[in-house]
Amino acid sequence: MKGNLKTMRHxxxxxxxxxxGLVMMVASYSLPRLLPGDFVTAMxxxxxxxxxxxxxxxxRAYYTQRQGFGRYLVDFFKLNWGYSYAFLTPISGxxxxxxxxxLLLMGGAHVISMLVGFIAGVEAAWRRxxxxxxxGVGCMxxxxxxxxxxxxxxxxxxxxLYLGWFPASGAETSxxxxxxxxxxxxxxxxxxxxxxxxxxxxxxxxxxxxxGSMVMVLREQFVETARAKGLPPARxxxxxxxxxxxxxxxxxxGLRIAFMVTGALVVETIYAYPGLGTLxxxxxxxxxVPLIQGIVxxxxxxxxxxxxxxxxxxxxxxxxxxxxx
Amino acid sequence: xxxxxxxxLGRDPWFVTGAGVGLFLLxxxxxxxxxxxxxxxxxxxxxxxxxxxxxxxxxxxxxxxxFSELLYGMRxxxxxxxxxxxxxxxxxxxxxxxAAWFGGVPDQLLMRLADILLAIPAVMILILVAALFRPSxxxxxxxxxxxxxxxxxxxxxxxALVVKNRLHIHAARQMxxxxxxxxxxxxxxxxxxxYLIGFATKxxxxxxxxxxxxxxxxxxxxxxxxxxxxxxxxxxxxxxxWWNWLLxxxxxxxxxxxxxxxxxxxxxxxxxxxxxxxx
Numbered sequence: 305m306k307g308n309l310k311t312m313r314h315x316x317x318x319x320x321x322x323x324x325g326l327v328m329m330v331a332s333y334s335l336p337r338l339l340p341g342d343f344v345t346a347m348x349x350x351x352x353x354x355x356x357x358x359x360x361x362x363x364r365a366y367y368t369q370r371q372g373f374g375r376y377l378v379d380f381f382k383l384n385w386g387y388s389y390a391f392l393t394p395i396s397g398x399x400x401x402x403x404x405x406x407l408l409l410m411g412g413a414h415v416i417s418m419l420v421g422f423i424a425g426v427e428a429a430w431r432r433x434x435x436x437x438x439x440g441v442g443c444m445x446x447x448x449x450x451x452x453x454x455x456x457x458x459x460x461x462x463x464x465l466y467l468g469w470f471p472a473s474g475a476e477t478s479x480x481x482x483x484x485x486x487x488x489x490x491x492x493x494x495x496x497x498x499x500x501x502x503x504x505x506x507x508x509x510x511x512x513x514x515x516g517s518m519v520m521v522l523r524e525q526f527v528e529t530a531r532a533k534g535l536p537p538a539r540x541x542x543x544x545x546x547x548x549x550x551x552x553x554x555x556x557x558g559l560r561i562a563f564m565v566t567g568a569l570v571v572e573t574i575y576a577y578p579g580l581g582t583l584x585x586x587x588x589x590x591x592x593v594p595l596i597q598g599i600v601x602x603x604x605x606x607x608x609x610x611x612x613x614x615x616x617x618x619x620x621x622x623x624x625x626x627x628x629x
Numbered sequence: 630x631x632x633x634x635x636x637x638l639g640r641d642p643w644f645v646t647g648a649g650v651g652l653f654l655l656x657x658x659x660x661x662x663x664x665x666x667x668x669x670x671x672x673x674x675x676x677x678x679x680x681x682x683x684x685x686x687x688x689x690x691x692x693x694x695x696f697s698e699l700l701y702g703m704r705x706x707x708x709x710x711x712x713x714x715x716x717x718x719x720x721x722x723x724x725x726x727x728a729a730w731f732g733g734v735p736d737q738l739l740m741r742l743a744d745i746l747l748a749i750p751a752v753m754i755l756i757l758v759a760a761l762f763r764p765s766x767x768x769x770x771x772x773x774x775x776x777x778x779x780x781x782x783x784x785x786x787x788x789a790l791v792v793k794n795r796l797h798i799h800a801a802r803q804m805x806x807x808x809x810x811x812x813x814x815x816x817x818x819x820x821x822x823x824y825l826i827g828f829a830t831k832x833x834x835x836x837x838x839x840x841x842x843x844x845x846x847x848x849x850x851x852x853x854x855x856x857x858x859x860x861x862x863x864x865x866x867x868x869x870x871w872w873n874w875l876l877x878x879x880x881x882x883x884x885x886x887x888x889x890x891x892x893x894x895x896x897x898x899x900x901x902x903x904x905x906x907x908x
Binding site: 324331332336450454567573584588603604 | 741746748749754758761842845846847856871888889890891894
């Protein structure tokens with residue numbers, strides 16, 4: 305019975321993610337084909353991009369070819385994602401080049417903000433009611449309200465422009481001959497500001513949520529028991545109480561992903577960080593529709609994959625999840 | 630339910646701050662056109678001139694008055710947020726109630742659809758639609774609402790299932806009340822706090838998305854928006870005009886989103902007793 309319920313819930317969510325992936329593939333395949341008439345001309349009529357005759361013919365040919373959905377899928381898995389006419393290279397190359405930078409930035413920001421947010425939240429709940437804790441919660445609530453555009457621009461103006469401590473754009477100094485260690489330092493310096501912006505955006509939510517759920521957990525009787533047994537406070541906090549406050553943070557991650565992807569796009573653009581966000585920005589400003597489509601599809605599928613992986617993480621963190629209908 | 634919600638809200642500093650600043654911003658939005666000293670599309674001023682008595686925040690690179698642009702840009706951002714918030718709220722309430730009321734197969738279908746929509750990052754669909762079809766802001770707000778209803782619908786459904794099985798609903802049914810009567814007179818009013826919270830969080834997300842998409846260049850470039858102003862001003866950040874051109878839209882946008890966040894947080898806190906204990 306127990307195993308049955310568990311697989312039921314998993315199956316239901318896995319199905320939802322697979323269907324969502326299929327929806328994205330179908331949308332990416334069919335939306336351009338839904339466009340009426342001579343949309344290539346229409347698309348460029350109101351933009352500042354002008355195409356020469358060859359480009360226009362190629363683009364029209366690209367969009368009018370009657371390729372079946374099956375063929376499209378096969379091409380997709382063979383990394384044959386089409387051709388960017390603004391950069392004059394295959395789209396797969398452009399995306400694979402940008403992807404590591406985005407993963408470094410986003411992954412780093414999430415790891416730092418979750419780890420620090422969780423620990424700070426647990427400690428704050430433990431010291432509930434104190435002056436430091438109340439001030440901390442106030443500051444975090446204010447910070448939670450500031451959008452990434454705001455933090456990004458302010459950090460850029462203060463630390464890159466006014467103080468000059470960090471470079472304002474890019475991911476590394478181009479054409480510099482660095483030793484491996486020197487290169488790592490260079491990359492870290494370029495990463496600092498965009499990373500700080502994203503951490504400031506993600507941290508308050510993780511902190512407030514962990515603190516909230518931890519306050520509830522600390523009221524439970526098993527915490528009292530652990531304390532009464534004479535365990536050291538740190539052990540009561542982390543080994544007994546905090547693991548029960550972990551799940552809401554992971555759940556929130558899945559729910560806020562639309563918000564976070566938007567923010568990451570903006571932050572990359574502000575600092576001209578050469579990840580998917582900046583690539584997308586450039587593709588949009590040059591109206592490179594095949595490239596826009598490619599980036600949208602790949603990043604959505606990646607988000608789906610992360611969410612799917614989280615489904616398994618939930619079950620691992622909290623075995624009770626499996627029994628919930 | 631003998632709680633005095635207005636008094637409790639009045640005592641919450643977050644709500645008071647949010648409501649105060651929110652009213653001020655709303656006034657700016659409503660009175661924007663009459664407050665603006667110039668036409669926002671008037672390009673006849675000397676480009677990049679510093680602030681003066683005639684131009685409180687100076688003039689941008691296209692010869693347009695920055696203060697007037699700011700007022701009109703905020704209007705557009707707020708309008709987009711409110712429209713998307715309202716439509717997604719209406720969709721969420723209707724679908725959530727329908728799922729809870731009918732149950733069975735419709736419920737299953739609607740909730741699985743919600744799961745699929747929750748899994749897709751909304752911004753990606755918006756970018757795809759905006760890049761291909763170049764829709765009007767209203768059409769884009771509608772697209773966003775179609776992506777945003779699931780969280781509201783799930784919340785409404787869960788609460789409606791609880792309310793549906795309370796005694797007074799059974800009593801109403803015993804007395805021969807029709808389904809429509811029960812939904813309109815009992816369910817809809819009793820779910821009231823959920824609407825407010827749902828609306829505030831959705832409007833916040835929509836304003837944030839509008840500014841971000843405008844910043845990325847997905848709207849008509851001549852449309853006034855805080856996001857577009859930031860994106861244009863950022864191109865000149867190394868000049869000495871960042872404080873009168875770049876900072877005002879950044880500040881205003883942050884203030885706007887912060888205000889809605891405060892309202893959403895305090896509403897949630899006051900209406901959800903479990904959360905209130907934790908704060």
